Amino acid sequence: MSVVQIxxxxxxxxxxxxxxxxxxxxxxxxxxxLCGGEPQTTNNRMELQAVIEALAALTxxxxxxxxxxxxxxxxxxxxxxxxxRQNGWRTSARQPVKNAxxxxxxxxxxxxHQVQWRWVKGHAGNPGNERxxxxxxxxxxxxx
Numbered sequence: 001m002s003v004v005q006i007x008x009x010x011x012x013x014x015x016x017x018x019x020x021x022x023x024x025x026x027x028x029x030x031x032x033x034l035c036g037g038e039p040q041t042t043n044n045r046m047e048l049q050a051v052i053e054a055l056a057a058l059t060x061x062x063x064x065x066x067x068x069x070x071x072x073x074x075x076x077x078x079x080x081x082x083x084x085r086q087n088g089w090r091t092s093a094r095q096p097v098k099n100a101x102x103x104x105x106x107x108x109x110x111x112x113h114q115v116q117w118r119w120v121k122g123h124a125g126n127p128g129n130e131r132x133x134x135x136x137x138x139x140x141x142x143x144x
Contacts, residue, residue, distance in 0.1 A: 002028050003063045006054045007120075007128035010046025010070065011136040018143040019043065021050035022135025024128055025057070032057070033131075035139035046136065047073050048102040055109035064115045069122030069129055073106075078117055081107060 005026040012019035020037035034053055037046070047070040054066070068074055081103060083092065089100040097103060120126050122133070 003065055004058065005065050005067070005128065007067045007126075007132040008047070008050035008054055008070075008073075009068070009122070009129065009132035009136040010043055010048070010050050011133065011140050012041060012043040012046055013140060013144070016040055016042050018140055019046040020136045020139025020141070020143065021046045021053060022132045022137070022139055023050055023054040023057070024131045024135065025054060026128070033135055035135040035142075037139035037141075037143040039143045044070070044072050045099055045102060046140075048099055048106055050132070050136065051077075052102065052105050052109055055106075055113060055115070058113060062113050064113050065118055066115055067118045067120050067126075067128055067132075069120050069133075071119060074117050074119040076103065077106060077110065 007024040010021045018039050019041040020035060023034040025032040034057060051073055084097045089097045091097055120129050122129060
């Protein structure tokens with residue numbers, strides 16, 4: 001089984017404000033680009049939406065290496081989400097988890113695949129991350 005390489009990014013003009021998400025998918029020499037946006041959102045919501053859209057676009061269970069420059073997404077899915085789920089989508093301070101609707105969708109989508117989560121430094125010349133950033137900006141421009 002080949003591994004699907006996925007690069008995701010989110011962007012927002014103002015926070016909140018118009019935002020966009022972008023996805024670059026690479027597998028067996030093939031590329032696929034996805035992007036979209038919302039007129040009023042936050043950067044964190046767009047980071048999450050990018051990952052959800054990427055995993056949802058896979059038509060069958062896959063091995064995935066998912067690259068994100070969002071520590072919020074990477075730490076959230078690998079560290080925090082387990083306690084949130086156990087605590088009824090509440091933080092350790094018993095407050096509602098921000099963006100719980102997207103975290104729940106991300107959890108569901110991620111369970112269909114074998115995902116290795118990789119954090120990459122944003123705007124540091126990583127070609128996949130740079131392309132995902134361009135796609136997120138394209139998605140945002142559609143909402144301006």
